[in-house]
Amino acid sequence: MIHSIRGFNDIYGKESVIFQKLESLLREILKLWNFKEVRLPILEKTELFQRGIGDDTDIVEKEMYTFYDRNGESLTMRPEGTASVVRFLNEHKLYGSDRYLKFFYIGPMFRYERPQKGRLRQFHQAGIEIFGLPHPLAELEGISVLQYILSRIGITDTTFYINSLGCDLCRPGYKEALFSFFDNKEEHLCEDCKRRKIKNPLRLIDCKSTKCQENLEKAPKITDFLCNNCKNHFDELKNLLFLYNISFEENPKIVRGLDYYNRTVFEVHSKSLGAQSALCAGGRYDRLSKDLGGFDLPAFGWAMGIERLISLITDSSDYSEEIDFFVVIIGESAKKEGLTVIDRLRKAGYSVEYDTFFGSVKSQLRRADKLKAKKTIILGEDEIKRGVFILKDMKEGKEEVVEINKLWKGDFVKWSF
Numbered sequence: 001m002i003h004s005i006r007g008f009n010d011i012y013g014k015e016s017v018i019f020q021k022l023e024s025l026l027r028e029i030l031k032l033w034n035f036k037e038v039r040l041p042i043l044e045k046t047e048l049f050q051r052g053i054g055d056d057t058d059i060v061e062k063e064m065y066t067f068y069d070r071n072g073e074s075l076t077m078r079p080e081g082t083a084s085v086v087r088f089l090n091e092h093k094l095y096g097s098d099r100y101l102k103f104f105y106i107g108p109m110f111r112y113e114r115p116q117k118g119r120l121r122q123f124h125q126a127g128i129e130i131f132g133l134p135h136p137l138a139e140l141e142g143i144s145v146l147q148y149i150l151s152r153i154g155i156t157d158t159t160f161y162i163n164s165l166g167c168d169l170c171r172p173g174y175k176e177a178l179f180s181f182f183d184n185k186e187e188h189l190c191e192d193c194k195r196r197k198i199k200n201p202l203r204l205i206d207c208k209s210t211k212c213q214e215n216l217e218k219a220p221k222i223t224d225f226l227c228n229n230c231k232n233h234f235d236e237l238k239n240l241l242f243l244y245n246i247s248f249e250e251n252p253k254i255v256r257g258l259d260y261y262n263r264t265v266f267e268v269h270s271k272s273l274g275a276q277s278a279l280c281a282g283g284r285y286d287r288l289s290k291d292l293g294g295f296d297l298p299a300f301g302w303a304m305g306i307e308r309l310i311s312l313i314t315d316s317s318d319y320s321e322e323i324d325f326f327v328v329i330i331g332e333s334a335k336k337e338g339l340t341v342i343d344r345l346r347k348a349g350y351s352v353e354y355d356t357f358f359g360s361v362k363s364q365l366r367r368a369d370k371l372k373a374k375k376t377i378i379l380g381e382d383e384i385k386r387g388v389f390i391l392k393d394m395k396e397g398k399e400e401v402v403e404i405n406k407l408w409k410g411d412f413v414k415w416s417f
Ligand SMILES: [Zn+2]
Pocket: 166, 167, 168, 169, 170, 171, 226, 227, 228, 229, 230, 231
């Protein structure tokens, strides 16, 4: 037998129902904030992620599914959504006619990570991207919709961390300070950080190794280096969050692993996920579009892991899907009538199932129970002769005799569940 690839899951049963419900809830809520959906391709040119996410990030260094196609072109299965949305926006020249655009996406992403609990190689993300707005109102739009989504799902044990990474004017000073701080602590750094220190000292801040974590307490903090514009932006954002009653904690350790962020970055953590796992993360990335050869376009966005979100849903309701009707057909001469009834009911908007093997009455009723039919229609030769069927309410166990004619008149549409 051939098995699936490690870290690539089949989603079915209860999980599949929760996926559907979550996706419709996301679509419903994002619509209230006027986000438009974009369905992006799963494969992109490798260069998009190398240039977009940054060559010295974990994702590009060691986690991408990259291969050459038959034409010798290097392609990558998308590890995240933002670079693709920026590519899409510029390619279709959407910016210009409208200078304020909001998109969302939901779909699978691919990263070659060590498979462990909560980490898959094919996982799903929902994300939003807001373009054209340099003001922290962009952050407010994105963060307020996120908070509303989490509250509607019922996830409450979250902490919302924010930080500012400054801009091209003030960040170099901070990087320099970081570099000198870590320069005489080389022996206390993990191998990755020894290398990162020279290329991008900011990455040392969110290193997961305990060895490096110990150093960080005394490390210089970015917020002490912000220029006036960045400081004002950050203050204004905090005021806006107060206005919407969104509670947050400032956390200078939040720097995100990606190169493209500037000013605002944030992460939403849940205690149930453990210390290192963010449920959702995002930030402002004003340079990315231009870096990818597109419009000079301020932007803000976030992405959340759907599987992680689902792992937090404590709702214990039974998600197995019910059906409206099960039709029990007894005897050869009832088949024709029975099959017609089934077709009519389905086209009237009811979910209907029947036993295609036409087993005994007992086994048909057992199947009706198993499929959680709300009502069962029993059609035997005797009923057909009398022009009726038996309608059984499976929850209350009550039976009534109904004229088949009523079905054709459309009366059944009034049956409520
Ligand atoms: Zn600045």
